[in-house]
Amino acid sequence: MDYTLKIKGGQLELPTDQRKHFESQMKAAMQIADHGRRMAAVAAHVLGPIRKVAEYLEWTDKFFANDPARPNDVVRIAQDTYTAIAYMSSPDGQILYTRPGKSYTTVSWRHIRCGLEIPWDAGDWGWDVMGTKMMEAAEELARRRDEVRQPLLDAAAIGQAGHIPTVATTLTKASIDSIIQGAARVGFPITQVAVNIGRLMDQTSWALPANSMVSGVVPESYGRDLMTRLYFNGYGGLTWIANHTIPYDYLYLTGPASKIGWQFLDAVRGASETNIDRDVDKHNWRQNIAAHIEGSQWVWRLQVV
Amino acid sequence: MTNRYFNVLTPDQAIFDGVNKLNSGSDAVYRGMLAGWPSGGSLGTSTGSAPYGQFYDYLRNEEYVATEDLGDYLDGKEVGVVTGKYLSLCGPDCFAAGSIPSVGAKLYAGTAGLLDVNQNWDGAASIGKVVGHYTVADAAGAGSFSAAQCLMDLPVL
Numbered sequence: 001m002d003y004t005l006k007i008k009g010g011q012l013e014l015p016t017d018q019r020k021h022f023e024s025q026m027k028a029a030m031q032i033a034d035h036g037r038r039m040a041a042v043a044a045h046v047l048g049p050i051r052k053v054a055e056y057l058e059w060t061d062k063f064f065a066n067d068p069a070r071p072n073d074v075v076r077i078a079q080d081t082y083t084a085i086a087y088m089s090s091p092d093g094q095i096l097y098t099r100p101g102k103s104y105t106t107v108s109w110r111h112i113r114c115g116l117e118i119p120w121d122a123g124d125w126g127w128d129v130m131g132t133k134m135m136e137a138a139e140e141l142a143r144r145r146d147e148v149r150q151p152l153l154d155a156a157a158i159g160q161a162g163h164i165p166t167v168a169t170t171l172t173k174a175s176i177d178s179i180i181q182g183a184a185r186v187g188f189p190i191t192q193v194a195v196n197i198g199r200l201m202d203q204t205s206w207a208l209p210a211n212s213m214v215s216g217v218v219p220e221s222y223g224r225d226l227m228t229r230l231y232f233n234g235y236g237g238l239t240w241i242a243n244h245t246i247p248y249d250y251l252y253l254t255g256p257a258s259k260i261g262w263q264f265l266d267a268v269r270g271a272s273e274t275n276i277d278r279d280v281d282k283h284n285w286r287q288n289i290a291a292h293i294e295g296s297q298w299v300w301r302l303q304v305v
Numbered sequence: 306m307t308n309r310y311f312n313v314l315t316p317d318q319a320i321f322d323g324v325n326k327l328n329s330g331s332d333a334v335y336r337g338m339l340a341g342w343p344s345g346g347s348l349g350t351s352t353g354s355a356p357y358g359q360f361y362d363y364l365r366n367e368e369y370v371a372t373e374d375l376g377d378y379l380d381g382k383e384v385g386v387v388t389g390k391y392l393s394l395c396g397p398d399c400f401a402a403g404s405i406p407s408v409g410a411k412l413y414a415g416t417a418g419l420l421d422v423n424q425n426w427d428g429a430a431s432i433g434k435v436v437g438h439y440t441v442a443d444a445a446g447a448g449s450f451s452a453a454q455c456l457m458d459l460p461v462l
Contacts, residue, residue, distance in 0.1 A: 121365055
């Protein structure tokens, strides 16, 4: 049976029918395992391991619209340049026509895979070995998906003049304001920003400009948020996507995902086998992924140097 | 930090020999260290120029393993050794230098059962090659370390 593993809200999610199939497999394996040894592990009051690596949270997916295309589908992304003109003319003059051209780009796919070997006696260890390792596998798949998409965001921002500003030492209000203003000025207003949660807390040192219209009349909630959370969520009307896996020195600011580009995520397919030579169960997961950015105008990257 | 991360990536192509005994009195024997017969009929880590394989034993018969030092548990008992041609992933402390060699480096038997880029014995055969680097999330927190993907070609007979 193919398993479709997803991370949803930081949790590992398996559709009900697949979970039941998996549980029945595990149950069968448990029955084979020696009962006495398993009970000894339970009686020993084994406490599961505490994670020493922070959970990986996928973040670049927020910048791409999902499209159901799969490998072997012919994906053609139309390329267009603006051609129309209108003009002042004498009514007796000839009409001037412009015509659009035809061109497409396509995507290349990447294949991500991850394999685990679980010894048959793992059921005796007294902690949820399989669940823990599946979570790690899902996180590593997510990390690789980010590795596919993040360079596209970088390239998009770098390709646009003035879209990779820098700010010294800490994130400042002025550096964010300047991007919000610059983007709004040309009609590609940004709506979301991905920032490392630690970097976001630089907001505690933000000062509103003196003598400005808003100085002294900001909402009380602003001050309260800064006191209790060290950041003010929602600044600039943006959706602040903040977690610890986003790069500390880079902020990605973009418009809505649907205007930027697409991601093509094939289902995570899983397969398992029992290896009777080495007393292990082998599990693997694999996924095809492709992504493409068309609307570079919407993408900005702020670097804290 | 002692980082002896060691995994055999292509176990179905390797030979897992579990019938040889570990030298009694051995200690500081970890997965990934080179195994051989320095003297007598039992395996140890100081292997000289002709290593047999790499120790590969997850101590599956022990109930409450408190250290991965195989010597603590398998003193005089049968120990697992992986040998043959296989890909492995080795952390920095599997190498004599304490860091992973660059991609393309040839590997030789080191003096303390570790992998070494230096040929410690004249004419000793190469036992592997570093064919890639992988990033592994690190227990230090948000960090990570690089592990060397090695194509091993053992034993030296």
